[in-house]
Amino acid sequence: xxxxxxxxxxxxxxxxxxxxxxxxxxxxxxxxxxxxxxxxxxxxxxxxxxxxxxxxxxxxxxxxxxxxxx
Numbered sequence: 875x876x877x878x879x880x881x882x883x884x885x886x887x888x889x890x891x892x893x894x895x896x897x898x899x900x901x902x903x904x905x906x907x908x909x910x911x912x913x914x915x916x917x918x919x920x921x922x923x924x925x926x927x928x929x930x931x932x933x934x935x936x937x938x939x940x941x942x943x944x
Contacts, residue, residue: 905929906926906930906933909932
């Protein structure tokens with residue numbers, strides 16, 4: 875009887891996250907995740923590093939009020 879309960883218990887215990895919860899994303903990272911698909915479509919031949927640089931440049935030119943949304 876107990877043999878059938880044991881695998882379910884092991885599966886439940888192993889699926890629980892270990893350690894403290896992850897920190898929430900900051901505003902910049904939220905902006906990057908939102909903009910990356912759009913910028914990738916605009917520049918399909920660009921490398922990922924170049925796309926992130928373009929997004930970072932956009933972020934730097936934004937006003938604090940625009941950044942507040944994120």
